[in-house]
Amino acid sequence: xxxxxxxxxxxxxxxxxxxxxxxxxxxxxxxxxxxxxxxxxxxxxxxxxxxxxxxxxxxxxxxxxxxxxxxxxxxxxxxxxxxxxxxxxxxxxxxxxxxxxxxxxxxxxxxxxxxxxxxxxxxxxxxxxxxxxxxxxxxxxxxxxxxxxxxxxxxxxxxxxxxxxxxxxxxxxxxxxxxxxxxxxxxxxxxxxxxxxxxxxxxxxxxxxxxxxxxxxxxxxxxxxxxxxxxxxxxxxxxxxxxxxxxxxxxxxxxxxxxxxxxxxxxxxxxxxxxxxxxxxxxxxxxxxxxxxxxxxxxxxxxxxxxxxxxxxxxxxxxxxxxxxxxxxxxxxxxxxxxxxxxxxxxxxxxxx
Amino acid sequence: xxxxxxxxxxxxxxxxxxxxxxxxxxxxxxxxxxxxxxxxxxxxxxxxxxxxxxxxxxxxxxxxxxxxxxxxxxxxxxxxxxxxxxxxxxxxxxxxxxxxxxxxxxxxxxxxxxxxxxxxxxxxxxxxxxxxxxxxxxxxxxxxxxxxxxxxxxxxxxxxxxxxxxxxxxxxxxxxxxxxxxxxxxxxxxxxxxxxxxxxxxxxxxxxxxxxxxxxxxxxxxxxxxxxxxxxxxxxxxxxxxxxxxxxxxxxxxxxxxxxxxxxxxxxxxxxxxxxxxxxxxxxxxxxxxxxxxxxxxxxxxxxxxxxxxxxxxxxxxxxxxxxxxxxxxxxxxxxxxxxxxxxxxxxxxxxxxxxxxxxxxxxxxxxxxxxxxxxxxxxxxxxxxxxxxxxxxxxxxxxxxxxxxxxxxxxxxxxxxxxxxxxxxxxxxxxxxxxxxxxxxxxxxxxxxxxxxxxxxxxxxxxxxxxxxxxxxxxxxxxxxxxxxxxxxxxxxxxxxxxxxxxxxxxxxxxxxxxxxxxxxxxxxxxxxxx
Numbered sequence: 115x116x117x118x119x120x121x122x123x124x125x126x127x128x129x130x131x132x133x134x135x136x137x138x139x140x141x142x143x144x145x146x147x148x149x150x151x152x153x154x155x156x157x158x159x160x161x162x163x164x165x166x167x168x169x170x171x172x173x174x175x176x177x178x179x180x181x182x183x184x185x186x187x188x189x190x191x192x193x194x195x196x197x198x199x200x201x202x203x204x205x206x207x208x209x210x211x212x213x214x215x216x217x218x219x220x221x222x223x224x225x226x227x228x229x230x231x232x233x234x235x236x237x238x239x240x241x242x243x244x245x246x247x248x249x250x251x252x253x254x255x256x257x258x259x260x261x262x263x264x265x266x267x268x269x270x271x272x273x274x275x276x277x278x279x280x281x282x283x284x285x286x287x288x289x290x291x292x293x294x295x296x297x298x299x300x301x302x303x304x305x306x307x308x309x310x311x312x313x314x315x316x317x318x319x320x321x322x323x324x325x326x327x328x329x330x331x332x333x334x335x336x337x338x339x340x341x342x343x344x345x346x347x348x349x350x351x352x353x354x355x356x357x358x359x360x361x362x363x364x365x366x367x368x369x370x371x372x373x374x375x376x377x378x379x380x381x382x383x384x385x386x387x388x389x390x391x392x393x394x395x396x397x398x399x400x401x402x403x404x405x406x407x408x409x410x411x412x413x414x415x416x417x418x419x420x421x422x423x424x425x426x427x428x429x430x431x432x433x434x435x436x437x438x439x440x441x442x443x444x445x446x447x448x449x450x451x452x453x454x455x456x457x458x459x460x461x462x463x464x465x466x467x
Numbered sequence: 468x469x470x471x472x473x474x475x476x477x478x479x480x481x482x483x484x485x486x487x488x489x490x491x492x493x494x495x496x497x498x499x500x501x502x503x504x505x506x507x508x509x510x511x512x513x514x515x516x517x518x519x520x521x522x523x524x525x526x527x528x529x530x531x532x533x534x535x536x537x538x539x540x541x542x543x544x545x546x547x548x549x550x551x552x553x554x555x556x557x558x559x560x561x562x563x564x565x566x567x568x569x570x571x572x573x574x575x576x577x578x579x580x581x582x583x584x585x586x587x588x589x590x591x592x593x594x595x596x597x598x599x600x601x602x603x604x605x606x607x608x609x610x611x612x613x614x615x616x617x618x619x620x621x622x623x624x625x626x627x628x629x630x631x632x633x634x635x636x637x638x639x640x641x642x643x644x645x646x647x648x649x650x651x652x653x654x655x656x657x658x659x660x661x662x663x664x665x666x667x668x669x670x671x672x673x674x675x676x677x678x679x680x681x682x683x684x685x686x687x688x689x690x691x692x693x694x695x696x697x698x699x700x701x702x703x704x705x706x707x708x709x710x711x712x713x714x715x716x717x718x719x720x721x722x723x724x725x726x727x728x729x730x731x732x733x734x735x736x737x738x739x740x741x742x743x744x745x746x747x748x749x750x751x752x753x754x755x756x757x758x759x760x761x762x763x764x765x766x767x768x769x770x771x772x773x774x775x776x777x778x779x780x781x782x783x784x785x786x787x788x789x790x791x792x793x794x795x796x797x798x799x800x801x802x803x804x805x806x807x808x809x810x811x812x813x814x815x816x817x818x819x820x821x822x823x824x825x826x827x828x829x830x831x832x833x834x835x836x837x838x839x840x841x842x843x844x845x846x847x848x849x850x851x852x853x854x855x856x857x858x859x860x861x862x863x864x865x866x867x868x869x870x871x872x873x874x875x876x877x878x879x880x881x882x883x884x885x886x887x888x889x890x891x892x893x894x895x896x897x898x899x900x901x902x903x904x905x906x907x908x909x910x911x912x913x914x915x916x917x918x919x920x921x922x923x924x925x926x927x928x929x930x931x932x933x934x935x936x937x938x939x940x941x942x943x944x945x946x947x948x949x950x951x952x953x954x955x956x957x958x959x960x961x962x963x964x965x966x967x968x969x970x971x972x973x974x975x976x977x978x979x980x981x982x983x984x985x986x987x988x989x990x991x992x993x994x995x996x997x998x999x
Contacts (some may be wrong), residue, residue, distance in 0.1 A: 287645040335842070336850055345832045348826065349795055350847050351815015409837065 116178035121245040126404075129457070133402055133421050138426040140185050140426040152301065154431065156308040158424040160294070164379040165399065166318040167372035168392060169419040170325055171365045176410035177329065178328065178361020179341030179354075180234050184393040188230055189369025191256045192223035195381050196281065197374055201288050202267045212289035219370030227366030231359030242407070248388055249393045259331060260385050279306070283383040290381040293317050313377055328364070337361050341408065359454075363464060398455035426451055474499045475520075475648055476677045477554075480534035482515055482526070488517050490532070493705045495641070495681075495698050502670060502680045504690040504711075506723055507562055507700035508780065508955075508990075516700070517650060518818075521558065523550045538647075550895070555647035557640035564633055567625035572607040574624055574637045580604070610642040613671045613676070630662030634669065637689070641673060643766040649673065650681045656782070666790075667693045676816065685780055687716045699723055722986025724955065725726055726778040732934050732961050735942050741963065746805075747770040747915055747947040748792075749821075755791030755799040763785040763971030769915075769949060773940050776962030776979075777951045780990055784971035785951050786827055789917045793817045793824045804915065817849050823908035825949070827920035829897070834906045836893030840885055843892045843903050845933060846912045877906040882932065897979075898929025905933065909940075916940070919951040934961055955986060 123131075168186065175183035196219030205211040230248065231357055234241050248317055260279040269287060271279050284290065328334045331430025340347045340357035347354050373392075377383045400410055403418020433446040475497040477607060482490040490512045497503045507513050519527050519536070519901060523546035538554050545551050565574050565803055576692060581603050582596035607620040624632065633654060641648055653671065656665040670693055674680055682694060690697060699706040699722040706722050744759045748769040755762035762784045768774045779785040791798035794814045802809045803816075808817040817824070826832040835843055848854040855870045856863040874888040885895060894904055894966040908916055918937065922930040938961050940946045952958050958965050959979040967974045967989035974989040 327862075327864060330865040332849060332853065332865075334847070334858055335865065337845060339835055339838075342835050342837050343831075344834055345828075348814065348831050349793065349826060350850050351794075351818045352850055353814065 129402065130404055130417070130421070133425070133457075134184065134453075137425050137428065140432055142426065144428060144432055147432060149435065150306055152308040153306055154428050155259050156310070158420070158427045160309065160314070160379065161423040161427055162288045162309050162420040163314045163318040163363060164376050165395070165423050166371075166415065166419045167321055167375050168369060168396045169372075169399045169403075169415045169422075170322060170412070171368035171372055172396055172405065173325060173329070173365075173410045173412060174337070174368070175403060175414060176400075176408065177334075177338045177341045178358050178365075179344065179408075180231075180241040180245070180358055180362055182242055182397045183245055183362070183365050183369075183399060183409050185230060185248040185252070186365065186372075186393050186396060187249040187252050187389055188226050188367035189219075189223040190365070190373040190389045190392060191194075191252055192226055193219035193370035193373035194256075194377075194383060194385060194389070195219070195222060196370065197281070197377060198263075198265065198385075199286075200266045200381075200453035201283065201285075202268055204267065206287065208292040210290040212292060212374065215289065216371055219374055220367045223365045223370030224367040227363030228359055230366060231362030233356045234362060235358055237358070246393075250390070253390050259384050269444055279385050281384070281386055281388075283385070285377060285381055286385060289378050292378060293375065294379050311379070312316050317375065321368075322412050322416065324437035325364075325368070333357075334358065370420075394455055395422070395451075398459070401459060402454065422454060423455060468635055472499075473497060473537070474501075474539060475681075476535075476537040476540075477516070477520065478535045478537070480514075480516065480519060480531040480532060480979070482519065484529055488703060489558060490519075490703045491705075492534075493700060493703070494708075494842060496708070497679045499615050499647070499679050500674050500677045500698075500927040501695045502693050504676050504682045504683055504684060504697035506684070506690065506697055506719065507706075508953075511700040511723075511941060512703040513700060514652075514702070517558075517652065517681075517683070517701075520545065520556065520650070521548050523548060527862075534996070535658040537995045538798060548751050552643065555616075555643075555645045555648050556650070557643055557648070557653065558632070559640055560569045560652060565624050567634060568623060570616065570621050571611070571635055571638075572620045573602050574635055575607045575610060575620075575642050576603045577645070581895070589953065597843070606642055606918065608639070608689070612673070613641055614638055615672060616669075622742075626660075630665070633662075637669060637673070641678070642807035642918065646678060648679045648681065650683070651684045652684075653685070655684065655686060662747065663689070663746040669967055685991055687988070689718055690719065690976065691716060716988065717844070717984045718829065720991060721982075721990075724983040724987040725869040732931070732938055735938055737942065739772050739942065739945070741770045741773050743768075743770065746803075747771040748771075748949070748951075749801075749803045750788075750792075750803075751801045753788070753791065753798065754797050755787040755798045756785040757784075757790050757796040760784050760787035760790070761966075761971045762791060762798075765971075765973050767973065769947065770823050770963075772947055773943050774948045774950060774961055777949065777966035777968060778958050778965055778986075779968035779974070781953060783990075783992075784951075787918050787921060787971070788944060789824055789949065789967070790839075791949055792822065792917065795953045798993075818833065818847065818911065821911075821914035823847075823911045823913035823916050825901075825904045825908050825916075827923065829900055829904060829924070832855040834892045834893070834900055839889045840878070840883070840892055840895070841870050841888040841904055844877055844910055845870045845907045847907055874906075875911070881906055881936065895993040896925075896929075898925035898933070901925055901933060903927065905936070909979050912947070915947045915949065922952070922954065922957060923952065937961065955990075 141151060144154060157339040171186050171189065172183055188337045196215040200211045200215040205214055221352055234244065237244050263279060266277065270279055270283055294311040298311050298313065301308040323361055329338065336352050337357045337360055340352065340354045398420040399422035402416055402421050403414035405414040429450045437446060473496045478768055480490055480493045485733060493512060493516060495516065505513050519532050527546060536545060543554060545554065548833065568888050569793055582597040583599045584595045585595065588596040604620050609616060611620060614634060614637055615988045618631060621898060640646060658666060670680055675888040684690060692712050696710045698708045701723065719799060746768050750765055750767045777785045777788060790796045793917050794811055795815055798811045804820055804822065807820065830836060845855045849856060853863065855866045856919060857866045876884060883897060883899050883902045892900060921933055934957065939946055940950050950962060952959065962979055964976055965979060966976045967990035969990060973991060977985055977989065
């Protein structure tokens with residue numbers, strides 16, 4: 115019996131127990147503070163499914179051996195390009211619009227991922243450092259591109275100058291909220307109760323399932339082996355570099371799909387510096403879920419995305435209530451979100467490299 | 468004179484590493500000015516003995532040793548390497564411990580610089596004294612002259628030929644004041660022949676100045692040329708101390724190998740017919756560029772249905788042969804499997820053509836330590852033969868049920884002790900891990916099985932099981948097996964023929980019942996006397 119409990123404890127791990135307790139603690143104290151707990155929970159669920167695919171993008175990257183992919187910004191800008199292109203072309207059917215945006219995003223993301231993978235193969239051993247800088251610099255680079263793109267659609271560009279993309283682009287006339295609204299329902303009062311975005315959740319879980327199947331396919335297994343033991347994989351007649359490129363490309367393509375899902379749920383596209391820290395948030399989420407630098411599973415993604423987003427969602431209103439001064443709560447928000455990242459990074463077991 | 472005065476007397480030394488006796492009552496005596504060769508196969512206990520002499524931390528952290536060490540007739544305790552230096556014992560390392568960016572003088576004097584007081588040192592102490600470069604140069608010149616090395620003391624180490632580096636190491640050791648005993652650990656292993664000869668001469672010069680030398684080597688001809696006496700160790704035991712003039716190459720070789728008549732495998736009925744014109748694998752002018760295990764041109768014909776052994780000392784190239792065939796290291800020459808030439812440059816080509824390989828580096832190359840037994844066993848078959856997959860058009864998914872059933876069969880067949888097919892391979896014992904590797908190789912239904920060091924690091928029970936299973940496979944299934952091993956006993960108890968590799972070349976192919984001396988000679992690379 116004791117052994118069994120010990121086993122379960124080892125499987126869950128201390129960091130997850132602490133963070134789950136913290137999440138429950140926040141939920142509990144939100145009640146006496148007069149916050150609407152149903153609403154908070156609904157928000158947590160929505161953000162969990164909304165961010166989930168971006169976190170999922172970590173799995174192929176970690177499994178193929180390039181480590182935590184801070185460079186998913188590369189896929190994110192690919193997804194944003196797909197989405198803006200879909201608006202520019204004026205595709206009014208929301209389903210077609212989202213399909214088109216995703217297709218362009220995934221293709222472009224995959225292509226960029228291949229080049230990115232080539233580069234990482236030349237820089238073995240310091241992939242995580244490199245990917246951090248790639249993530250930052252691609253955002254900086256795109257800041258210039260967003261300004262220069264010859265898009266004309268009035269929903270995209272600044273109204274007065276009629277050139278250069280806006281900071282925030284509404285998806286109202288496009289595919290905004292279509293997944294969220296699909297089969298959705300509310301528990302309790304529609305305005306204050308628990309809103310369940312069924313379509314979004316199902317979509318997220320479906321993508322998880324597809325990635326799960328991919329990881330169990332011939333290529334997926336070869337890829338995981340390449341990440342775990344390159345020498346072994348080579349001895350089995352597999353080109354390790356090629357597997358790393360495939361993993362990087364899949365990860366980047368997933369990030370493109372991830373940002374499109376995120377944007378449709380948010381209702382807006384955010385360009386320029388908005389996606390700068392998304393790589394970090396995804397990394398933190400998957401780490402909290404129990405992944406390490408060397409191994410990541412779908413279950414880590416599902417659990418980690420929920421805990422990370424849940425804590426952020428609940429902690430902010432709680433912090434606002436406790437410290438009503440605007441500045442202080444903002445500082446607290448930064449401390450909490452970055453604190454979680456730091457804590458998650460410090461608790462990872464070093465990969466097996 | 469009845470009693471000889473020994474400079475160094477190590478008496479009745481025993482050493483245990485965690486219950487594993489690596490030295491049993493070994494004695495070593497060296498006279499002043501004598502070149503004493505210390506000989507034995509890999510794992511005979513030479514390095515442990517030297518570690519004791521130098522008081523290396525590894526000895527003292529693992530529980531010390533038993534026995535007495537005497538220098539100049541006085542009992543001493545050497546518990547740290549710098550202590551050994553104080554007693555006048557020095558070592559010339561196999562890997563050069565030199566700083567490439569420093570000059571010859573600086574390298575000779577590093578750590579023992581001569582300094583003179585300066586204004587600052589009066590105030591702040593000795594660490595701010597300036598270097599007495601003139602005096603250091605003089606010392607360095609003298610040391611270099613002592614060993615007859617004609618080189619300017621101000622050149623930098625980087626860029627010097629390898630042979631010179633070795634000599635500078637020696638110069639550094641003899642520059643130490645009061646040096647009485649120098650240990651040379653396989654100094655000729657990295658040198659070309661002319662440099663090696665030069666080194667041997669220098670050793671004689673040093674000895675003639677009254678400094679004793681312990682010379683660790685595998686090369687019998689070198690021992691015959693320079694050494695005065697020798698001690699042979701085998702499996703941690705003292706075998707003999709002889710004067711070189713009273714012995715012969717053959718006798719030393721025999722002493723090193725010993726008469727190990729232990730049969731590791733019970734006799735099995737043998738109905739095979741091996742024919743010289745029915746060849747499974749043929750290697751022609753085969754070179755492999757594997758660091759530390761270079762193969763420099765080997766021709767071999769392995770007959771269909773035989774168990775062929777490849778032996779030799781570590782670093783001589785035996786391990787390079789299978790790694791080259793599998794395409795893991797760059798190779799040249801041709802390898803032909805049943806008449807079909809392998810594309811050696813193409814990774815995985817050997818696997819596709821039906822050669823399975825159990826690597827010597829079990830934990831590094833042989834296993835996915837973090838994955839389940841099932842994954843480990845089926846991986847190659849999935850990737851190369853697309854077995855254990857459900858095919859849905861272009862999508863190929865893992866067939867868990869089939870893989871599990873196959874794994875259960877293998878667990879039963881090879882008696883893998885585990886909790887089930889899902890157990891993580893990294894948690895298994897060495898012997899069971901080896902069985903998993905073997906199971907993976909067999910899952911490929913190979914035409915030819917290559918096993919490299921199949922019993923390294925596994926206990927005696929598992930060892931017997933693995934070896935017996937190999938014989939069974941060979942006799943019952945007719946599988947051709949190539950077995951690479953450092954353990955001669957092992958090779959001799961199950962192989963039909965044994966090729967001994969020395970210095971990357973084929974020294975000789977021997978029958979398992981050939982005399983010990985022939986094996987010893989072939990391994991020591993004494994080709995002139997030994998070859999056919």
